[in-house]
Each structure stands twice: as C-alpha cells, then as structure tokens.
Amino acid sequence: MRKIDLLLNEYGESHQDVTNKTIHWICVPLIFLSVVGLIASIPSQAVQSVLGWGNPYANWAGVVLVLVLLYYVTLSIPLSIGMALFGLLCLFVIQLIVRADFAPLWMVSLVIFFVAWVGQFYGHKVEGKKPSFLKDIQFLLIGPAWLMHFIYKRLGIPY
Known part of the structure; x- marks a missing residue:
C-alpha cells in the first residue's frame, strides 16, 4: 500500500463521526488559510527583493507553500496539484x-485560527x-489532503 493511502486511512480512523467530519470540512481549510495569512504577515523584504518589489504574492507564505507542496509531491503528484490550487x-x-x-492580516488570521481550532477540538470531543x-505532527498536513482526496474521489480522479 502507498504511503499516502496509509496516512489517509490512519487519519480517517479518528474522523468517523458525521459531526466531526462536517466540522473538519469547515475548519481544516480555515486553519490552512489562517496559517498562510499568518506567514504572509511576516515582513518579506528578502522575498520581494528576489521575486519583485510590489508583487503582492512575493511573501514568506508563497515560499512556505512551495516547501509544503514538495512534501505533498512525495506522497501523491495528483493530490499535490489539488493542494497547489488550494x-x-x-x-x-x-x-x-x-x-x-x-483589520491587519495577522489579526484576521489569528482570529480565524483560534475559532477554527476551537471547532476542531469540539469535533474531536x-x-x-x-x-x-x-x-x-505530519497529520497537520494530511488533514487538508484527506479532504482533497474526497473531492478527487467524487470527481473520479485517481490520487
């Protein structure tokens, strides 16, 4: 069995309850978004000097997303494409x-992060x-891929 299948199955073991699954469909993407926002809030002069001054996408979040996508590529190229789009x-x-x-991006991101984690822990309760x-700890990255694999299954796309 492929490593991605093992990870998705293991992740799925603690996500069987319908309420918990529904909460995850809302909160996992929000947590991912909030982390991207928090990382994008880090001053990025070094990144902009390489990728272009004034480029709104030249920030540390873009750099970190590339590294995260490299992890996803090691697990599944099709899933990594979906995660790149997300x-x-x-x-x-x-x-x-x-x-x-x-409000400042970091503040909006922090509020989303906190509220979404409260939801996550309620779902697990x-x-x-x-x-x-x-x-x-790698399951923090498997959660979004777990949701993506359901989208792929629904669309009939092998992952």
Whole structure:
C-alpha cells in the first residue's frame, strides 16, 4: 500500500463521526488559510527583493507553500496539484483580506485560527478521539489532503 493511502486511512480512523467530519470540512481549510495569512504577515523584504518589489504574492507564505507542496509531491503528484490550487486560492483570499483593510492580516488570521481550532477540538470531543496530529505532527498536513482526496474521489480522479 502507498504511503499516502496509509496516512489517509490512519487519519480517517479518528474522523468517523458525521459531526466531526462536517466540522473538519469547515475548519481544516480555515486553519490552512489562517496559517498562510499568518506567514504572509511576516515582513518579506528578502522575498520581494528576489521575486519583485510590489508583487503582492512575493511573501514568506508563497515560499512556505512551495516547501509544503514538495512534501505533498512525495506522497501523491495528483493530490499535490489539488493542494497547489488550494494554496493559490488561499494566497488570493489573503490578498482580498489585505485589500479590504478592515483589520491587519495577522489579526484576521489569528482570529480565524483560534475559532477554527476551537471547532476542531469540539469535533474531536464529539468523536471521542484525540486529533491525529497529537500522535504525529505530519497529520497537520494530511488533514487538508484527506479532504482533497474526497473531492478527487467524487470527481473520479485517481490520487
């Protein structure tokens, strides 16, 4: 069995309850988005000097997303493509938040992060099982891929 299948199966073991699954469909993407926002909030003069001054996508979040995508490529190239598209969507949403200018990006991201984690832990309380990342930190990256693999299955795309 491929490593991605093992990881998705192991992750799925603690995500059987319908309520917990529903919460994960909402909270996992929000956590991913909020982390991208928090990383994008780090001053990025060094990145902009390489990728272009004034480029709104030249920030540390883009650099970290490339590294995360390399991890996904080692697990599944098709899933890594879906995760790349989701990462680009997150970068776009981050720019919308910045342009809205109703609060600093780091603050919006921190609120989303906190609220989404409260939801996650509530889902696991309902499930009666601990979050997978407490056993293995890589499950923080498997959660989004687990959701993506359901989208792939629904569309009939092999992962």
